[in-house]
Amino acid sequence: MNGQGQPLRAIAARVLQSIENGQSLSQCLPPALNDVADNERPQLQALCYGTCRWFHRLDAELQARLKKPLRKPDRMVHHLMLVALFQLRFSQQATYAVLNETVEACRTLDKPHLTGLVNGVLRAAEREGEPALPDDSARYSHPHWMLEKLRHNWPDDWQAILDANNAQAPMTLRVNALRFSRDDYLQHLADAGIEASATRFAPHGIQLASPAPVDRLPWFADGAVSVQDEAAQLSTTLMDLAPGQRVLDACAAPGGKTCAILESCGGLSEVVALDESADRLPRVQENLERLDLVATLKQADAADIEQWWDQQPFDRILLDVPCSATGVIRRHPDIKLLRRESDIVPLASIQLGLLEAMWQVLAPGGRLVYATCSVFPQENHRIIRRFLKQQSDAALIQPNVPWGRDMETGRQMLPAPESHDGFFYAVLEKPEP
Numbered sequence: 173m174n175g176q177g178q179p180l181r182a183i184a185a186r187v188l189q190s191i192e193n194g195q196s197l198s199q200c201l202p203p204a205l206n207d208v209a210d211n212e213r214p215q216l217q218a219l220c221y222g223t224c225r226w227f228h229r230l231d232a233e234l235q236a237r238l239k240k241p242l243r244k245p246d247r248m249v250h251h252l253m254l255v256a257l258f259q260l261r262f263s264q265q266a267t268y269a270v271l272n273e274t275v276e277a278c279r280t281l282d283k284p285h286l287t288g289l290v291n292g293v294l295r296a297a298e299r300e301g302e303p304a305l306p307d308d309s310a311r312y313s314h315p316h317w318m319l320e321k322l323r324h325n326w327p328d329d330w331q332a333i334l335d336a337n338n339a340q341a342p343m344t345l346r347v348n349a350l351r352f353s354r355d356d357y358l359q360h361l362a363d364a365g366i367e368a369s370a371t372r373f374a375p376h377g378i379q380l381a382s383p384a385p386v387d388r389l390p391w392f393a394d395g396a397v398s399v400q401d402e403a404a405q406l407s408t409t410l411m412d413l414a415p416g417q418r419v420l421d422a423c424a425a426p427g428g429k430t431c432a433i434l435e436s437c438g439g440l441s442e443v444v445a446l447d448e449s450a451d452r453l454p455r456v457q458e459n460l461e462r463l464d465l466v467a468t469l470k471q472a473d474a475a476d477i478e479q480w481w482d483q484q485p486f487d488r489i490l491l492d493v494p495c496s497a498t499g500v501i502r503r504h505p506d507i508k509l510l511r512r513e514s515d516i517v518p519l520a521s522i523q524l525g526l527l528e529a530m531w532q533v534l535a536p537g538g539r540l541v542y543a544t545c546s547v548f549p550q551e552n553h554r555i556i557r558r559f560l561k562q563q564s565d566a567a568l569i570q571p572n573v574p575w576g577r578d579m580e581t582g583r584q585m586l587p588a589p590e591s592h593d594g595f596f597y598a599v600l601e602k603p604e605p
């Protein structure tokens with residue numbers, strides 16, 4: 173039980189209900205975590221992440237066990253049973269505790285008339301074990317449309333992608349090159365008893381053997397390192413930064429890449445961090461302050477250049493567009509529940525629109541890096557191909573790098589269980605007149 177008298181499973185059921193209503197985990201989990209005692213937070217987080225991760229698999233089992241679906245007003249109890257099934261199938265929690273405490277949680281959700289049903293379903297689940305799974309959607313625990321799209325797009329890799337999406341992501345750091353060399357910081361981690369190794373491709377990346385709270389990382393509060401996946405780190409390495417350049421980070425919040433740009437090259441004439449979200453932009457400022465870096469922050473729709481552009485062209489632009497985030501599902505398993513197939517076409521149109529607008533503010537001789545954390549070619553390769561068809565002065569640069577797959581117009585990283593997320597990068601240059 174927590175401070176407010178609600179069992180953790182009941183709180184987790186409420187979080188799942190909020191996700192079903194369209195909120196993301198990052199929106200609805202923090203207030204729920206604030207409602208429980210410090211020592212219960214890791215367990216609540218694990219329940220919410222784990223149940224999202226295995227939602228489609230657990231839901232297939234629950235639907236098979238229920239003679240008829242619960243009424244809409246009782247939907248919370250459906251989610252409560254999913255949380256309990258997650259524990260039965262994927263945790264070490266003692267079965268009697270899962271059963272008793274879930275029945276108790278059902279009461280605190282004001283559904284005492286359903287305790288018998290909950291008890292019966294969970295006892296049968298425990299007695300009979302996991303049933304045969306009806307299809308790949310249940311087996312790999314992904315929505316049907318996403319699985320079919322991945323199978324179609326990646327005929328040789330779709331199962332590996334799905335498995336990677338269901339794995340726990342490692343914690344990866346970016347060493348602030350203005351403060352430490354990677355080797356020195358690895359030594360400081362070792363001295364602090366934290367096992368870690370250098371990332372394979374990103375020059376300032378360090379992967380921890382197991383996640384650690386940031387306050388255990390040496391000089392974290394003083395800006396020694398940031399938490400950033402290796403694939404995200406690679407996007408800024410393609411920018412070919414040099415002192416004197418004016419740089420735009422067009423979709424900047426929460427500022428991970430803005431800070432990486434500033435850390436990787438001293439003497440840039442200005443870095444503008446632009447984002448349309450008033451809620452997310454303050455996170456950029458917080459990150460800059462912790463790392464003791466300076467950028468010009470602007471809140472605007474990047475595509476509406478009249479609104480924010482001062483007519484001074486940019487030598488370098490990073491365009492890290494909003495996308496389906498299908499390359500980072502292992503870090504955000506709620507994407508499986510939130511994303512709809514119908515989101516992809518509108519996203520692609522926003523992405524192409526942003527690219528067209530950014531081309532107008534790019535200086536002749538300048539370079540633009542387009543990046544997504546998506547694994548769908550519709551948001552990646554095909555956006556660049558469409559853009560190149562209509563923009564005859566755009567020159568495609570093939571980065572000479574040992575990572576990612578060659579997609580004709582850019583490089584695609586697929587999520588790898590033991591290391592980086594899924595990402596796509598394309599590099600375009602505007603010739604001098």
Ligand SMILES: C[S@@+](CC[C@H](N)C(=O)[O-])C[C@H]1O[C@@H](n2cnc3c(N)ncnc32)[C@H](O)[C@@H]1O
Nearest residue numbers: 423424425426427428429447448449473474492
């Ligand atoms: C993938 S996230 C960026 C992550 C960021 N680059 C980082 O590394 O920390 C995409 C961002 O684009 C912003 N965004 C979406 N549409 C936009 C638009 N039309 N103009 C500017 N920003 C936009 C969102 O608010 C979101 O913060």
